[in-house]
Amino acid sequence: MLITVSTTHQPATDLGYLLVKHPDRAHSFEMPTGTAHVLFPEATPQRCTAALLLDVDPLRLSGAKGRGGKGQPGAMPDDFTLGRYVNDRSYAASSLLAAALAKVFRSALRGSSKDRPELAATAIPLEVRVPVLRCRGGAELAGRLFAPLGWTVTATAIPLDERYPQWGDSRYVDLTLAGTVQLSDALNHLYVLLPVLDDAKHYWVAPDEIDKLLRAGTGWLADHPEHGLITRRYLAHRRALAGQALARLAEQRLVEDAPDPDAVEPDAAGPAADETVRRPLAVRRRAAVLAALAEVGATRVLDLGCGGGALLGDLARDRRFTEIVGVDVSARLLEMVERRLRLDRLPDRQRGRIKLWQSALTYRDDRLRGFDAAVLMEVIEHVDPPRLPALADAVFGHARPGTVVVTTPNVEYNVRYEGLAPGATRHPDHRFEWTRAEFTRWATEVADRYGYTVAFSGVGDDDPQVGPPTQLALFNRAETTRPTEGQAQ
CATH class of the missing domain: 3.30.1610.20 (Hen1, N-terminal domain)
Known part of the structure; x- marks a missing residue:
């Protein structure tokens, strides 16, 4: 062979x-x-x-x-x-x-x-x-x-x-x-x-084959259009095992939908390209975040608003990250992430790299201080605008990581979505979606207030008229600048 x-x-x-x-x-x-x-x-x-x-x-x-x-x-x-x-x-x-x-x-x-x-x-x-x-x-x-x-x-x-x-x-x-x-x-x-x-x-084919399948299929099998056929054949058509595996895949899909709840896939409506070699926007977004973290040399990372843990899985597979903390307000989601990452089955050394903490991002939490970097990936648009100053104070003012990576939808790109009504957001839970100018203004004000520099880039196909589907801001703490006190919680 x-x-x-x-x-x-x-x-x-x-x-x-x-x-x-x-x-x-x-x-x-x-x-x-x-x-x-x-x-x-x-x-x-x-x-x-x-x-x-x-x-x-x-x-x-x-x-x-x-x-x-x-x-x-x-x-x-x-x-x-x-x-x-x-x-x-x-x-x-x-x-x-x-x-x-x-x-x-x-x-x-x-x-x-x-x-x-x-x-x-x-x-x-x-x-x-x-x-x-x-x-x-x-x-x-x-x-x-x-x-x-x-x-x-x-x-x-x-x-x-x-x-x-x-x-x-x-x-x-x-x-x-x-x-x-x-x-x-x-x-x-x-x-x-x-x-x-x-x-x-x-x-x-024994029951432990289910774990082998789900481990090898992490990040792709749950959403594969032929996941049923793949599961049944991989498990040698053993009906009981296939049923258990499909139930766990259904739970994975529920979890994976949580951190990236955009209702439409921007790449699918973007400029024409070879669809067979194009990666989904969610995958490209996580890759862009990982690249930004690698660029600054971060090893101890917070995933704030980690949701279903898709980014946590990518971070855990990369050995350069020695301490990884997923933070979310939902205890149920954190329990599902723990099962998805199979933390109870990891060796002690690997298990010690990963922590899951329940916390609200609009309140100060001393546990979040002292990290190299924090990620807010598709999070800020789920926060009511009046609470954004509290989030900025808790993250940039109190936790003060060396680097903060923020991604959010670019509302200008929404006109490229087929079937999305004018004025509608990509997901019903989005409190807002910003233009590039609005995001730049907010990020610049936050950087000035808390003593950071900020650089902007995009994720996904960059449309010459409306820009990329996702906006990314990379904040780096300016050590020589004294931050302004944020609002008290």
């Missing part, structure tokens, strides 16, 4: 750092079902390719742990012993290859990189090729599963025999994916979807 991952991000050889594999060496790993090899057939500053080759040993496969006993799914019937050796498992990508990905590229799947942490959190140009993939549902299904994740999909059916075209196509495809994606996301997509397309697993 073979899969290759290539990048043209320069220097392209940084792919070796992300995969924790030196391009000048061949690497081998023993698996329960064979031997996995990692090779780099090309490694130049312009383009680098890593190849994972799984050499399946039929003898090991026949005795692999978890095959199941007689009568269990995955067990070979007694009268088909030859089936253990005469099959396509040595050649066609399947759950065997997904298991090898999980073992060989463990840190890359988690999105961690000791040597290139910033790059691990960055979307880079990638090309993935699986030359032989068993695909129950054909090339069309491969497109339905990968295209919503930002990939350009080329799936070519492999004929049964090129000499006899009248025999038609086999159940295998030659799959190529191209897109600008974080490497960890790409590997998690493959880890889940390879066995889904194969629609079979080489081991007994």
Whole structure:
């Protein structure tokens, strides 16, 4: 079984750092079902390719742990012993290859990189090729599963025999994916979807497979249009397990909707572009916030108004952030975030990095003092305008982090939304939505009052007439300036 991952991000050889594999060496790993090899057939500053080759040993496969006993799914019937050796498992990508990905590229799947942490959190140009993939549902299904994740999909059916075209196509495809994606996301997509397309697993599917699925599907599976099919196939059509997984995915969707409640997706109504390579605005917004935090070198970060915890998940996956605190007024949301991040299952060292505190942002809270940075991502528009001075005093005047990142909708962009009535806000809970001039005026006044400098940028496609869909202000504390006292609470 073979899969290759290539990048043209320069220097392209940084792919070796992300995969924790030196391009000048061949690497081998023993698996329960064979031997996995990692090779780099090309490694130049312009383009680098890593190849994972799984050499399946039929003898090991026949005795692999978890095959199941007689009568269990995955067990070979007694009268088909030859089936253990005469099959396509040595050649066609399947759950065997997904298991090898999980073992060989463990840190890359988690999105961690000791040597290139910033790059691990960055979307880079990638090309993935699986030359032989068993695909129950054909090339069309491969497109339905990968295209919503930002990939350009080329799936070519492999004929049964090129000499006899009248025999038609086999159940295998030659799959190529191209897109600008974080490497960890790409590997998690493959880890889940390879066995889904194969629609079979080489081991007994136990209840802990639900956690594996939800962990690998964090940030994309809950909103995937084919999440039902993916869940059922990944869990080998075990109805009880699939029901539990789908219920947990429904809860995830409820949680993920909370921190970013825009009713319309700005990118979907923006200028024409290749939709297969465009990331949702919510994803781009979080990436912009992470980039701003990286720019100032923050390590101890407050996510104020964290809602469902989407940004907290991104922060937790980035090892540069040593202390992460999610703050929200809703105790129920914080309980859901704790379940979503699976804090009770994390090792003590990782669990110690993440805290969840209930607090109202319009009141001073001594616990919030002393942090490198604070984020107000799509928060201020949910606050009644008369309470904004209290929020500014609590955050900028009392907590006084070194950096504050604020994002909010640009109301000028609303005219690009199909179906949004004139004067309507993007979400019914928005108390206001500001023009660029209004946001600039508010942010400048806050910066002057509390001793910060402020710089402005946008997130999403920058329309030449109405600007970007999201506005971003980056406040940095001016140490030499004495802040003006804010309003008492």
